[in-house]
Amino acid sequence: MIRFENVTKRYPDGTTAVDDLSFEVAEGELVTLVGPSGCGKTTTMKMVNRLIEPTSGQIFLDGEDIASVDPVELRRRIGYVIQQVGLFPHKTVLDNTGTVPHLLGWSKAKRRERAAELLDLVGLDPAVFGDRYPDQLSGGQRQRVGVARALAADPPVLLMDEPFGAVDPVVREHLQTEFLKLQSSLHKTVLFVTHDIEEAVRLGDRIAVYGEGRVEQFDPPTKVLGAPATPYVADFVGADRGLKRLSVTPIETADLEAPPVVHLDDRLSEATARMRAEGAHWAVVLDDADDLHGWVSAEPADPADAEADATVTVRDRARRMEAWLPLGAPLKQAFSTMLQHDAGWIAVVDAASEGRFLGVLTPTRLHEALRRSIDADERDVPRADVSLETVPEK
Incomplete structure (x- = not known):
């Protein structure tokens, strides 16, 4: 032009x-x-x-x-x-x-x-x-x-x-x-x-x-x-x-982790048992359409009540999710959202479907996404083709 x-x-x-x-x-x-x-x-x-x-x-x-x-x-x-x-x-x-x-x-x-x-x-x-x-x-x-x-x-x-x-x-x-x-x-x-x-x-x-x-x-x-x-x-x-690259590096699907997922109408006792079996302290809560609702802890507010009453559902204990972003949002916004909500992770949704849950972004995954972006430009390859060498956890 x-x-x-x-x-x-x-x-x-x-x-x-x-x-x-x-x-x-x-x-x-x-x-x-x-x-x-x-x-x-x-x-x-x-x-x-x-x-x-x-x-x-x-x-x-x-x-x-x-x-x-x-x-x-x-x-x-x-x-x-x-x-x-x-x-x-x-x-x-x-x-x-x-x-x-x-x-x-x-x-x-x-x-x-x-x-x-x-x-x-x-x-x-x-x-x-x-x-x-x-x-x-x-x-x-x-x-x-x-x-x-x-x-x-x-x-x-x-x-x-x-x-x-x-x-x-x-x-x-x-x-x-x-x-x-x-x-x-x-x-x-x-x-x-x-x-x-x-x-x-x-x-x-x-x-x-x-x-x-x-x-x-x-x-x-x-x-x-x-x-x-x-x-x-x-x-x-x-x-x-x-x-500065955080502003121009978008969240991609490959950056996300898949945490345990439960639904609003699941029994709380079954949901917490599943989380404990997976070694998780929390799970993402979805509604019937698999859209993001919030999260729930593996430790219910009243464990005795939850174990005794089969009518207690995840809905009764779920907390609304404030820290979330659409796929494609810049990493800078993700980092800012984590700080704003003092969150150890943020939920990522598909904006096109108005809330369908895709996964969570953690600080570790955010850092890896930034490193992959830098390596991809230096090597002139797609970001998805970059594998990172990391120090193994003990």
């Missing part, structure tokens, strides 16, 4: 902002450009919509050389989101969102309908926020309006320059999560500039790590973290890159 061929930007004073840049962004791909201030990443982005003209080389958009396209027409085909948002202070949120459709000559009714649809898409109720002005919004809300405005004319390409950099860390993480959900349904081709390697890792399908005016590595996040191409990249991503 976007292709750079030997692109250089050199200013009259001799400063080279970008030097012989060549890479391609596939249709529907989100590529993050990351690097220190002054490395050329924003210049790269601004050359795509011709806010900056390259000194040499060519940039293609969907196979068309952008140098042959009128700049104004080009910009109306590309969504653009910046850190300062740039909303018009004298216009309502609804009118701000419909700016580009207005420039394209859409009718008032059509552009307001489109604006309302997009505000709802980014989590802002148009009935509540549509008639407000930018100064009546929080920073995070203004960023959402900026994203909605960029999407208003349904452009195939989005350029995003530090879009979440001006909000606090909590809001920033929330905006990142919401944007990933949005991108999963819209599949826009996105160039996303950031100076934050964690943001680049979390959002990007691939990452372009910039040195001074050139790309040092252009790879998926796991490869950048697991196999830095140069000492510069290794230094930039940091010595804790193994921890």
Whole structure:
């Protein structure tokens, strides 16, 4: 969708902002450009919509050389989101969102309908926020309006320059999560500039790590973290890159353990006898549809009562499960959930079937999953093909 061929930007004073840049962004791909201030990443982005003209080389958009396209027409085909948002202070949120459709000559009714649809898409109720002005919004809300405005004319390409950099860390993480959900349904081709390697890792399908005016590595996040191409990249991503990999390493079925499983209507005495026979201190509790309900201890609250009364069932003693995640969730979220609930394991369910239990993830298995991910990238093989050498338990 976007292709750079030997692109250089050199200013009259001799400063080279970008030097012989060549890479391609596939249709529907989100590529993050990351690097220190002054490395050329924003210049790269601004050359795509011709806010900056390259000194040499060519940039293609969907196979068309952008140098042959009128700049104004080009910009109306590309969504653009910046850190300062740039909303018009004298216009309502609804009118701000419909700016580009207005420039394209859409009718008032059509552009307001489109604006309302997009505000709802980014989590802002148009009935509540549509008639407000930018100064009546929080920073995070203004960023959402900026994203909605960029999407208003349904452009195939989005350029995003530090879009979440001006909000606090909590809001920033929330905006990142919401944007990933949005991108999963819209599949826009996105160039996303950031100076934050964690943001680049979390959002990007691939990452372009910039040195001074050139790309040092252009790879998926796991490869950048697991196999830095140069000492510069290794230094930039940091010595804790193994921890950063937790954000981009998903929970897979092979990472899970299969604990004892009981059902809500099982007799408690039989369930506890089964757990003890297997040497287990607890079991996962499922309902009749094999969906996750909770867990039960091998030691009932009142052992004498449980042994004496055959009517006591697992349902009477089961505890609801709070520490659970869907398959495919990142290991970082799994680790965070364990800490949040002070849990020695978390349950993993199949999100597609709305709760079907698949297994549990323990700290040991989480660590092994991370090691397999690193080894897989170093050897360029699927994660499932990696076997680990471990110290045998005594």
